[in-house]
Amino acid sequence: MGDNGSTKIWLNGELVGTDEARISVFDHAVLYGDGCFEGIRAYGGRVFKLASHLDRMYASAKKLRLTPPFPKDEIDRAIRTTLSANGLTDAYIRLVFTRGVGTLGLHPFRCPKPTAFVITDSIELYPPELYENGMDVIVARQRRIPIESLDPSIKSLNYLNNILAKIEAIDADVLEAIMLNVDGQVSECTGDNIFLVSDGVVITPPACAGILHGVTRRFVMEELAPALGHAVEERSLTVDDVLGADEVFLTGTAAEIIGVKRIDGHAIGCGAVGPVTRALTAEFRRRVSSNAPED
Ligand code: PMP
Numbered sequence: 251m252g253d254n255g256s257t258k259i260w261l262n263g264e265l266v267g268t269d270e271a272r273i274s275v276f277d278h279a280v281l282y283g284d285g286c287f288e289g290i291r292a293y294g295g296r297v298f299k300l301a302s303h304l305d306r307m308y309a310s311a312k313k314l315r316l317t318p319p320f321p322k323d324e325i326d327r328a329i330r331t332t333l334s335a336n337g338l339t340d341a342y343i344r345l346v347f348t349r350g351v352g353t354l355g356l357h358p359f360r361c362p363k364p365t366a367f368v369i370t371d372s373i374e375l376y377p378p379e380l381y382e383n384g385m386d387v388i389v390a391r392q393r394r395i396p397i398e399s400l401d402p403s404i405k406s407l408n409y410l411n412n413i414l415a416k417i418e419a420i421d422a423d424v425l426e427a428i429m430l431n432v433d434g435q436v437s438e439c440t441g442d443n444i445f446l447v448s449d450g451v452v453i454t455p456p457a458c459a460g461i462l463h464g465v466t467r468r469f470v471m472e473e474l475a476p477a478l479g480h481a482v483e484e485r486s487l488t489v490d491d492v493l494g495a496d497e498v499f500l501t502g503t504a505a506e507i508i509g510v511k512r513i514d515g516h517a518i519g520c521g522a523v524g525p526v527t528r529a530l531t532a533e534f535r536r537r538v539s540s541n542a543p544e545d
């Protein structure tokens with residue numbers, strides 16, 4: 251990250267410089283990817299959907315039987331303190347709980363003290379041109395880990411399944427990859443949820459397809475699409491459904507809403523960002539830049 255030496259990180263209750271923001275090589279987050287995290291955004295000084303992110307964070311921790319080192323209200327304050335210490339109003343926020351320091355064995359309950367940290371940064375994931383013209387994606391060969399093996403609603407620190415698919419994307423010279431589940435149905439992308447638009451209906455795979463319950467996905471389903479008069483459906487989708495859609499778009503905290511123009515080189519719709527995606531993006535922008543109170 252662009253650290254000029256003055257960036258502050260919140261680590262276990264204190265603001266420290268990046269050089270002091272360290273965790274042990276014996277932390278099970280390092281040894282085993284044992285922990286959970288959230289990616290959150292602030293727009294104009296308001297933290298977007300913080301309650302939803304904290305709910306998901308604490309739900310992830312609970313499923314990992316990791317006792318959160320701080321209560322929600324303290325993490326809420328930590329996020330705001332870190333933003334203001336870094337003079338940021340529009341920012342990407344990373345909240346992490348690690349299992350903490352333990353022995354070399356897997357045993358998670360021999361790590362007595364979990365660690366919490368908050369990083370704030372000003373990032374833009376994709377170049378503006380991609381929002382205007384749409385992005386190219388591939389369908390990864392790497393399948394999503396089955397939900398029977400790892401609950402995808404846990405936003406864990408172990409992202410290797412997604413990283414292997416991301417490497418396929420990078421090798422194909424694109425920035426995202428659609429992941430299928432082991433039954434061959436469309437699940438999600440490596441760091442984004444996926445939607446298609448067919449005859450004006452906004453459709454996305456259901457939880458049982460093996461997805462993270464995206465905060466942006468829910469925003470689209472429950473607020474943006476209904477406000478624009480679009481019906482929303484959760485439905486199992488095949489690659490053919492996606493290839494034959496009028497529009498395809500991805501959602502995520504970092505990516506926001508981004509249209510897909512080609513999948514594996516096949517044009518989606520007319521090969522540009524479609525009107526429903528544009529309208530949803532405009533509504534998204536309007537809402538996050540309004541002065542409405544945080545929700
Ligand atoms: N799926 C995966 C695998 C993700 O990592 C993310 C977020 N980075 C998403 C979907 C989108 O979720 P959200 O809208 O809550 O950021």
